[in-house]
Amino acid sequence: MSQKKSKLSATNDISVNTILHGNCVEFLNSLPEKSVDLIFADPPYNLQLQNELIRPNQTVVDAVNDKWDQFDSFAQYDQFTRDWLTGCRRVLKDNGSIWVIGSYHNIFRVGTIMMDLGYWILNDVVWHKTNPMPNFRGTRFTNATETLIWAKKSSNQKKYTFNYHSMKNLNEEKQMQNVWYIPLCTGAERLKVNGKKAHSTQKPEALLYRIILSSSNTHDIVLDPFFGSGTTGAVAKKLKRNFIGIEKESKYVEIATERIKNIPPMLLDFDLLVTPSKRNLPRVSFGQLIEAQYLTIGQTVYSKSHKYSAVIKADSQLKTENFTGSIHKVAAKILNKSAHNGWDFWYYEDGNNKLMCIDVLRNKYRQDFNLV
DSSP: OOOOEEEOSSSOEEEOSEEEESOHHHHHHHSOTTOEEEEEEOOOOOOOOOSOOBOTTSOBOOOOOOGGGOOSOHHHHHHHHHHHHHHHHHHEEEEEEEEEEEOTTTHHHHHHHHHHTTOEEEEEEEEEESSOOOOTTSSSOOOOEEEEEEEESOTTOOOOOOOHHHHHHHTTTSOOOSEEEEOOSOGGGSOEETTEESSTTOOOHHHHHHHHHHHOOTTOEEEESSOTTOHHHHHHHHTTOEEEEEESOHHHHHHHHHHHHTSOOOOOOHHHHOOOOGGGSOOOOHHHHHHTTSSOTTOEEEETTSSOEEEEOTTSOEEOSSOEEOHHHHHHHHHTOSOOOHHHHEEEEOTTSOEEEHHHHHHHHHHHTTOO
């Protein structure tokens, strides 16, 4: 495992792309404060299984009965949860965010504790398993979902990473919703040792792909305090993020180390990994386009349907028969709305009399003047 260093401040360094073997709470309390950009936590669910699960053919289900998932009481589990969440909040940057996954056994307790500690929930996301394990006893509904909580450090936190356009592109140009249809980890992706599951709760890479792509940037540090078989680290490496894993079980440390070591370095161009958010692009005003002659005084702009039109004034306002104002105010007036985005509403005719959105000119301006 690589032991690269990532400079965090003048006085604090932190080892990245490494797995820390030991107690997660102890390591969380020893890592530099405000040092990681994103946290994904897949803690013990405290499943409270009391009997073996038997299939209809009388074979035993390979259920989660590991010692690390067993707690003597809810009070003990709650204290454990409070301790690691407190440590996570300490090491999370002020513009970072955290994802926690759980089932109905624990996620409501976890969510309550997160709110008590000051976290502010941004979304709950339902992972709908397209290939869930049946309820073999036929006494309950098939448990086909798990819940993820996405949160920031506090209600006062104004900035956090959300790559909205990457998620929209991933969802065929539609705003991504909070129900994700992703299959369980099976087949070749499922790690095995001597023919048996290497880890009883290995998560699919597709799930971590969506989490890491949506809420971190290249070279960010992603922390997983329950590293397990290393899915977080594997996906982070593929998306050119740095990672820190914490894992108590030595057998999982060995499995994850070997898994990540076998992933070849991703020699990808930056633009293949990033879809810039318009919010983060350098601001270009409508007036700048006129000053630089991308559009001219007296030129007519149109709505996409060609139903509405307006004329450009020297001061960058638009003039219709009955109203004069900014590109946004005129669009809103036409649509009888309180506000509307004029960059999306107005079009101009190019040299071939083809209508083009004026936002295209804003992007061209940024490229021509090296603003991107």
